[in-house]
Amino acid sequence: MTIAANLGYPRIGPRRELKRALEAYWAGRIDTDGLQREAAALRRQAWALQQGSGISHVPSGDFALYDHVLETACAFGAIPAGYGWKGEGPVSLLTLFALARGAWGTAEEPRTGIDPAAQPLEMTKWFDTNYHYLVPRLSSEMRFALHDNPWRRMFEEALRHGCRTRPVVLGPVSFLLLAKGEDGANPLALLPALLPAYGQLLRELGDASAGWVQMDEPCLATDLPAGAAEAYATAYHALAAAAPGLDLLLATYFGGLRENLALSASLPVAGLHLDLVRDPGQLDVALGLLREEQWLSLGLVNGRNVWRTDLRAALALARRATARPGGARRLMLAPSCSLLHVPHSLREETALDPSLRRRLAFADEKLAEVALLARALDEGEAVAAAALTASDAILAEQPPAATPPIITPEMEQRPSPFPVRAAVQQAKFRLPPLPVTTIGSLPQTAEVRAARAEALRGNSDPAAYEAQMRDLIADSIAWQDAIGVDVPVHGEFERNDMVKYFAEQLEGYAITKHGWVQSYGSRCVSPPILWGDVRRPKPMTVRWSSHAQSLTRRPVKGMLTGPVTMLQWAFVREDIPRKAACRQIALALREEVADLQAAGIGIIQIDEPAFREGLPLRRSERADYLRWATACFRLTAGAAGDATQIHTHMCYSEFEDILDAIAAMDADVISIETARSRMELLRAFTEFAYPNAIGPGVWDIHSPRVPQVSEMVTLARSALACLPAERLWLNPDCGCKTRNWAEVRPAVVNLVQAARTLRAEL
Ligand code: GLN
Ligand code: ZN
Numbered sequence: 001m002t003i004a005a006n007l008g009y010p011r012i013g014p015r016r017e018l019k020r021a022l023e024a025y026w027a028g029r030i031d032t033d034g035l036q037r038e039a040a041a042l043r044r045q046a047w048a049l050q051q052g053s054g055i056s057h058v059p060s061g062d063f064a065l066y067d068h069v070l071e072t073a074c075a076f077g078a079i080p081a082g083y084g085w086k087g088e089g090p091v092s093l094l095t096l097f098a099l100a101r102g103a104w105g106t107a108e109e110p111r112t113g114i115d116p117a118a119q120p121l122e123m124t125k126w127f128d129t130n131y132h133y134l135v136p137r138l139s140s141e142m143r144f145a146l147h148d149n150p151w152r153r154m155f156e157e158a159l160r161h162g163c164r165t166r167p168v169v170l171g172p173v174s175f176l177l178l179a180k181g182e183d184g185a186n187p188l189a190l191l192p193a194l195l196p197a198y199g200q201l202l203r204e205l206g207d208a209s210a211g212w213v214q215m216d217e218p219c220l221a222t223d224l225p226a227g228a229a230e231a232y233a234t235a236y237h238a239l240a241a242a243a244p245g246l247d248l249l250l251a252t253y254f255g256g257l258r259e260n261l262a263l264s265a266s267l268p269v270a271g272l273h274l275d276l277v278r279d280p281g282q283l284d285v286a287l288g289l290l291r292e293e294q295w296l297s298l299g300l301v302n303g304r305n306v307w308r309t310d311l312r313a314a315l316a317l318a319r320r321a322t323a324r325p326g327g328a329r330r331l332m333l334a335p336s337c338s339l340l341h342v343p344h345s346l347r348e349e350t351a352l353d354p355s356l357r358r359r360l361a362f363a364d365e366k367l368a369e370v371a372l373l374a375r376a377l378d379e380g381e382a383v384a385a386a387a388l389t390a391s392d393a394i395l396a397e398q399p400p401a402a403t404p405p406i407i408t409p410e411m412e413q414r415p416s417p418f419p420v421r422a423a424v425q426q427a428k429f430r431l432p433p434l435p436v437t438t439i440g441s442l443p444q445t446a447e448v449r450a451a452r453a454e455a456l457r458g459n460s461d462p463a464a465y466e467a468q469m470r471d472l473i474a475d476s477i478a479w480q481d482a483i484g485v486d487v488p489v490h491g492e493f494e495r496n497d498m499v500k501y502f503a504e505q506l507e508g509y510a511i512t513k514h515g516w517v518q519s520y521g522s523r524c525v526s527p528p529i530l531w532g533d534v535r536r537p538k539p540m541t542v543r544w545s546s547h548a549q550s551l552t553r554r555p556v557k558g559m560l561t562g563p564v565t566m567l568q569w570a571f572v573r574e575d576i577p578r579k580a581a582c583r584q585i586a587l588a589l590r591e592e593v594a595d596l597q598a599a600g601i602g603i604i605q606i607d608e609p610a611f612r613e614g615l616p617l618r619r620s621e622r623a624d625y626l627r628w629a630t631a632c633f634r635l636t637a638g639a640a641g642d643a644t645q646i647h648t649h650m651c652y653s654e655f656e657d658i659l660d661a662i663a664a665m666d667a668d669v670i671s672i673e674t675a676r677s678r679m680e681l682l683r684a685f686t687e688f689a690y691p692n693a694i695g696p697g698v699w700d701i702h703s704p705r706v707p708q709v710s711e712m713v714t715l716a717r718s719a720l721a722c723l724p725a726e727r728l729w730l731n732p733d734c735g736c737k738t739r740n741w742a743e744v745r746p747a748v749v750n751l752v753q754a755a756r757t758l759r760a761e762l
Pocket of ligand 1: 439440441492498559607609649650651734735736737
């Protein structure tokens with residue numbers, strides 16, 4: 001019989017219950033028991049729901065209070081000094097959250113043992129998703145051992161609720177490849193030290209009578225570094241020997257295995273899971289490689305997007321797999337990857353356009369699809385006839401995409417090259433050297449949020465809301481003027497979120513009510529759904545920026561979210577290529593640039609914080625992405641004349657391999673995050689001879705600390721060693737929306753003072 005399986009279920013809860021529980025715990029409003037009770041209730045609910053959907057391999061151990069990579073590191077004792085862990089026994093929540101968020105304390109648990117200066121572990125994107133994991137810091141001194149076995153605990157917890165689950169474990173090789181070695185250690189070299197602990201974990205799962213264990217090895221879908229292939233062979237031979245009674249399912253996702261497919265199929269595991277959404281072509285190759293006794297798990301339902309599955313096509317693909325000798329007996333159907341990356345359920349999305357809603361499937365609906373496909377495969381199409389017909393009809397409803405507009409090369413080009421533009425702009429704005437600006441948002445205080453929420457609920461008079469926002473802008477401009485910010489911003493008070501704000505105003509996007517997806521820890525995002533052709537019915541930001549500009553003689557910086565970020569942070573239609581969808585957005589935003597310019601806004605920032613994360617996992621696909629992403633940015637910016645200064649902002653710290661593309665974007669000024677890395681990043685820009693102006697962040701806005709003038713001066717001096725003053729700006733690392741005024745006011749005053757100090761030295 002075909003097994004309907006799931007690889008992982010959303011953790012945050014249909015109503016973001018986990019988010020609320022975590023935040024209550026951190027604030028000291030609930031204790032450890034309260035937090036654990038809420039987590040257990042969410043797990044129980046998830047298991048029951050999956051079981052009820054007809055899934056027979058329900059995952060356990062996919063849950064994590066904060067992050068599964070962090071919790072794997074904790075279980076194995078991969079914890080650097082300073083976080084209060086004594087070197088044996090389970091890691092306390094105090095240590096876990098100190099690793100995740102830096103030093104802290106609760107009333108219940110004092111901070112004993114935690115270095116008050118302990119910084120959180122570095123956080124980075126989980127492959128090409130918008131989920132962030134904490135990067136384990138490993139050193140060759142670490143003695144790995146199984147200090148805690150949450151997998152066994154959760155397996156047994158589920159058993160008590162009548163659900164025999166399939167534990168999900170992050171495999172040892174991916175765990176090491178995702179970690180960072182301290183003191184230059186290559187994490188892969190730690191494999192021999194780590195394997196016994198993994199062996200112990202599997203033995204204990206065997207003792208607990210687990211049958212299948214899912215070993216996640218997503219790194220198999222990437223370009224493997226040297227030594228990784230050997231590491232896979234070593235690791236899985238050792239694990240197979242450690243727990244001969246268990247059936248290991250090697251789970252791969254986020255792409256095809258390509259050159260790693262033969263390796264994956266050769267490992268001594270009972271089954272292999274393939275992402276057939278990202279790479280359906282690998283099925284035939286895999287069928288030729290697998291041993292007869294091996295199971296194949298087909299990832300047929302897209303775990304990365306919100307569209308319904310084309311059931312007929314999926315079924316046809318599954319049928320091919322049954323043709324293999326013994327294939328019909330050893331088949332699992334599943335989502336392509338964990339459902340962590342899609343919202344819980346469509347049930348309560350009652351406000352969506354029905355013609356869109358019909359085409360959607362969130363986690364719960366995807367599980368129903370998996371179960372249905374498995375039944376149809378076993379019992380014949382007739383059992384699913386109605387669903388198949390409905391699926392066909394709904395797919396046929398998709399309206400054809402608009403004819404792509406004609407884009408001429410001039411549209412992707414500013415009229416003159418940067419040096420000419422820079423001279424024209426300098427003559428117009430007469431900015432001092434090292435001009436001071438901020439990244440756009442000012443504190444989103446409780447008052448600002450409450451005002452927006454009231455307006456959203458229709459409780460406040462729209463005119464009164466408008467007036468309230470205008471007053472906030474007026475106050476912020478008066479303040480920036482008084483302290484001497486050279487290029488003030490209006491403050492983005494009207495924005496709930498930098499993507500949603502525009503998605504709400506553009507045709508082609510839909511907004512969900514509860515479509516939350518975990519981004520990291522308790523942080524969630526609700527990506528809009530890009531489902532139609534994008535059009536801008538009317539200007540979106542002009543009235544706010546014009547109002548701000550009318551209040552000062554300094555040039556106010558207009559503020560837009562760029563086309564790549566508007567694409568990247570949405571769930572995107574799949575009937576046209578991503579680049580075509582991005583081009584539509586770029587054209588709509590281009591109209592906004594033109595309108596801002598016509599309204600007298602001389603400086604416009606087009607934020608692209610998601611530019612890098614769109615980079616495909618495989619190197620061979622990157623050049624194409626960078627080409628079209630850059631072209632889309634240029635298409636938006638290309639509406640600006642020479643005298644209009646285009647800024648862009650990107651806040652992540654890996655640019656080294658994409659500097660060509662960053663330069664090709666040809667923004668007049670780019671602001672980047674450099675405060676934490678102490679200008680490390682800027683050196684890459686200098687070595688590359690980046691030609692335009694740069695605003696390297698001199699204030700780490702992720703920390704509540706107010707930086708002193710001297711610190712910012714020191715950072716700026718090291719920037720001045722890399723770049724001439726004429727091409728250098730002074731600004732924070734990112735927007736100030738998450739900070740409060742008590743932090744922002746003195747910090748911006750210090751920033752202005754730092755600029756004055758430095759100018760006096762020039
Ligand atoms: N302009 C935005 C802000 O200041 C940029 C946010 C971001 O980079 N993520 O909030
Ligand atoms: Zn930023």
